[in-house]
Amino acid sequence: MERIAKLPKKALILRNVIGAFIVFNLFVAIPFAQKGVESPKLKTVVIDAGHGGKDPGCHGGYAHEKDVCLSMALKLGKLIKEKYPLITVKYTRETDVFVELIERANIANRADADLFICIHANAGSTVAYGTETYVLGLHRTESQQKVMERENSIISLEEDKGAKYKSFDLTPDAMIAIQLQQNVNLNNAIKFAGFLQSEFKTIGRYDRGVKQAGFLVLYKTAMPSVLIETGFLTNPNEEGFIGKLDGQEKMANAMLKAFVKYKNDYEGKTLSEDHVVTPVKIDTQPTTDSVVDTATAIEMPSSEVFFSVQIVSSAEKLTLDAEKFKGVPVKEYSQDNLYKYYTGIFVKDLEGAKKHKVAMQEKGFSSAFVIAFSNGERISIEKAIKLAEK
Numbered sequence: 001m002e003r004i005a006k007l008p009k010k011a012l013i014l015r016n017v018i019g020a021f022i023v024f025n026l027f028v029a030i031p032f033a034q035k036g037v038e039s040p041k042l043k044t045v046v047i048d049a050g051h052g053g054k055d056p057g058c059h060g061g062y063a064h065e066k067d068v069c070l071s072m073a074l075k076l077g078k079l080i081k082e083k084y085p086l087i088t089v090k091y092t093r094e095t096d097v098f099v100e101l102i103e104r105a106n107i108a109n110r111a112d113a114d115l116f117i118c119i120h121a122n123a124g125s126t127v128a129y130g131t132e133t134y135v136l137g138l139h140r141t142e143s144q145q146k147v148m149e150r151e152n153s154i155i156s157l158e159e160d161k162g163a164k165y166k167s168f169d170l171t172p173d174a175m176i177a178i179q180l181q182q183n184v185n186l187n188n189a190i191k192f193a194g195f196l197q198s199e200f201k202t203i204g205r206y207d208r209g210v211k212q213a214g215f216l217v218l219y220k221t222a223m224p225s226v227l228i229e230t231g232f233l234t235n236p237n238e239e240g241f242i243g244k245l246d247g248q249e250k251m252a253n254a255m256l257k258a259f260v261k262y263k264n265d266y267e268g269k270t271l272s273e274d275h276v277v278t279p280v281k282i283d284t285q286p287t288t289d290s291v292v293d294t295a296t297a298i299e300m301p302s303s304e305v306f307f308s309v310q311i312v313s314s315a316e317k318l319t320l321d322a323e324k325f326k327g328v329p330v331k332e333y334s335q336d337n338l339y340k341y342y343t344g345i346f347v348k349d350l351e352g353a354k355k356h357k358v359a360m361q362e363k364g365f366s367s368a369f370v371i372a373f374s375n376g377e378r379i380s381i382e383k384a385i386k387l388a389e390k
Helices: 009-028 065-083 101-110 142-157 163-167 172-181 183-202 236-242 245-266 350-362 381-389
Strands: 044-049 088-091 115-122 131-136 207-213 225-232 306-314 331-335 338-347 369-374 377-379
Touching (some): 044 101, 101 115, 183 225, 183 245, 236 245, 236 331, 377 381
Parallel strands (some): 044 088, 131 207
Antiparallel strands (some): 131 225, 306 369
16 A cells, blocks of 8 residues: 655645545536537647756666657647647647756746646656556655656756745645645646546556646646656566657557547537546545455556466566466566566455465466565565565
8 A cells, every 4th residue: 555645634634625626526517518608719738748958857778758758749749730730739849958847837838728738757666567647736645756756856957956946835735725726727637637547548558547746847837737657668568668659659649539538528519429528536545455456457556565476477478368368367577588477466465365376276377376566576475574564
């Protein structure tokens, strides 16, 4: 279970209030056209390719975040322009140059943008994976805080070493106040983030959810704004996807489809069945200690200690639906130049994993054995037991 950040009692109360307020608004929101008021038009979108120039961002074995982000940003902008010639598409950068965080927000504000899309790539362990989309708000877990701190840290490369951001109040009370003041923008940002995550799932990406954190690049924007962590370049498999043109094109097309859904909803247009707007649940609470894996799904906790069962090792990469897995849902990690496949997520539950191992052996995986992970990395069973006892 990811630990929730320690907040003052007052902030916790306000957090719950605004959480309920946001969810309520998402459920009862009615397009303007249905109220007899002329619907707004989405006229301008600003696309921000994270990092750039002297700030390379994170990297994998060959790909750098600044290049991956720029490629996806330009591809998305081109797709939007082709589909909607009357929409103005602006970029915070179109080449490999360094742009200060506050200037990125200023570009969007000067353009009077209706939507701000910030594109990034993530960093973590070699087995961390998946896509997540952030809106401005209070981080809920340590992993969200780490993402925020990493993306905000580039202010040290700016001329004043980040002095201009000292007036930015990121305290819990201040962040909640901003959320209340920008209620409409936040609701729309969450809605767009939900569309994004849904589309990423359709192309096979693992859904890490819609989250909140105090990103400086989103702090001063005066429109619905999201920051997309498209994947982990530190994971060789993820790098093989978002680090190459084919994967970047798939991500850009998924973003376009989400944009189309959001634009239609924003303008109060009648949506086709596959564009039906559903309320988006933003993760405002940490997950509970439980077995998440079932016969139909696997979810990987990002920081909690958990046990699992390895059933197959292969010198060649296998598809997750390969016949070799006999219909068992699996996840993959790499170690010792081998691709290894495991099933079952048993948070702090060694006995549950042992029972699952027996079930897998009975299913025909005679060499199945229990393994353990912490913070996205494989660890010994002994270490996992000690950590689970804490």
